[in-house]
Amino acid sequence: xxxxxxxxxxxxxxxxxxxxxxxxxxxxxxxxxxxxxxxxxxxxxxxxxxxxxxxxxxxxxxxxxxxxxxxxxxxxxxxxxxxxxxxx
Amino acid sequence: xxxxxxxxxxxxxxxxxxxxxxxxxxxxxxxxxxxxxxxxxxxxxxxxxxxxxxxxxxxxxxxxxxxxxxxxxxxxxxxxxxxxxxxxxxxxxxxxxxxxxxxxxxxxxxxxxxxxxxxxxxxxxxxxxxxxxxxxxxxxxxxxxxxxxxxxxxxxxxxxxxxxxxxxxxxxxxxxxxxxxxxxxxxxxxxxxxxxxxxxxxxxxxxxxxxxxxxxxxxxxx
Numbered sequence: 071x072x073x074x075x076x077x078x079x080x081x082x083x084x085x086x087x088x089x090x091x092x093x094x095x096x097x098x099x100x101x102x103x104x105x106x107x108x109x110x111x112x113x114x115x116x117x118x119x120x121x122x123x124x125x126x127x128x129x130x131x132x133x134x135x136x137x138x139x140x141x142x143x144x145x146x147x148x149x150x151x152x153x154x155x156x157x158x
Numbered sequence: 159x160x161x162x163x164x165x166x167x168x169x170x171x172x173x174x175x176x177x178x179x180x181x182x183x184x185x186x187x188x189x190x191x192x193x194x195x196x197x198x199x200x201x202x203x204x205x206x207x208x209x210x211x212x213x214x215x216x217x218x219x220x221x222x223x224x225x226x227x228x229x230x231x232x233x234x235x236x237x238x239x240x241x242x243x244x245x246x247x248x249x250x251x252x253x254x255x256x257x258x259x260x261x262x263x264x265x266x267x268x269x270x271x272x273x274x275x276x277x278x279x280x281x282x283x284x285x286x287x288x289x290x291x292x293x294x295x296x297x298x299x300x301x302x303x304x305x306x307x308x309x310x311x312x313x314x315x316x317x318x319x320x321x322x323x324x325x326x327x328x329x330x331x332x333x334x335x336x337x338x339x340x341x342x343x344x345x346x347x348x349x350x351x352x353x354x355x356x357x358x359x360x361x362x363x364x365x366x367x368x369x370x371x372x373x374x375x376x377x378x379x380x
């Protein structure tokens with residue numbers, strides 16, 4: 071029987087690809103305001119997806135397959151981080 | 159009256175604003191780079207439109223925390239006229255000088271067009287020379303200009319006469335109750351999405367924007 075799972079998909083630039091938005095945030099907002107202990111900021115895009123699946127593993131596999139199929143990230147430049155919220 | 163127009167990296171309506179103040183209204187106006195702004199030298203300040211700091215993280219938030227904004231905050235507290243136009247409105251909200259939020263337009267499009275507006279409050283430094291109930295035309299040009307607040311805050315702004323301008327006839331961005339401009343409690347700080355500097359020369363299609371800047375001059379007498 072299928073249940074509804076909440077899956078977070080985070081798309082961000084790979085470490086080698088510069089992230090000018092993150093660089094601006096750390097330089098002009100965070101360091102400018104005195105938070106010198108912060109050493110790096112990387113930005114990305116978060117998608118919270120509700121999906122019907124049999125279990126957590128099934129939910130993850132479905133979403134990863136969809137992200138690959140629809141190119142929700144560009145594998146050349148982006149890394150994909152998929153987190154399934156545990157069942158209550 | 160000496161007016162500062164603050165230029166952030168990414169501002170792009172700064173020179174238009176200076177042109178109107180200096181050449182049309184003959185005001186002592188200075189275009190000032192954000193790091194060099196000294197609020198003590200000025201009687202009024204305008205935060206112009208554009209995309210300060212690339213709109214990174216959220217439109218207006220980085221400029222809203224910049225050293226220049228500390229000076230703007232002091233001027234606001236002293237009762238001096240402070241106007242934020244478009245990105246300047248976003249900056250005033252992110253700096254906490256005005257309440258609410260400016261979200262992405264419901265159309266999910268950058269909307270650039272002339273709009274019909276009604277002045278809802280004339281007890282502000284930027285509408286006192288126009289008159290409540292006046293119908294005026296000004297262009298908008300933005301992607302994140304959908305003023306949003308919960309019903310409690312909207313009711314409070316209405317009750318306190320802090321809603322300064324609304325769209326009439328249409329609501330092209332889906333903004334709450336058609337609101338496009340609001341003021342602080344004292345009326346000296348105003349944020350507006352429409353561009354008065356683009357409506358200040360008949361050759362460009364309208365002059366209703368001049369009333370916004372003229373109000374600043376008359377504010378001391380209002």
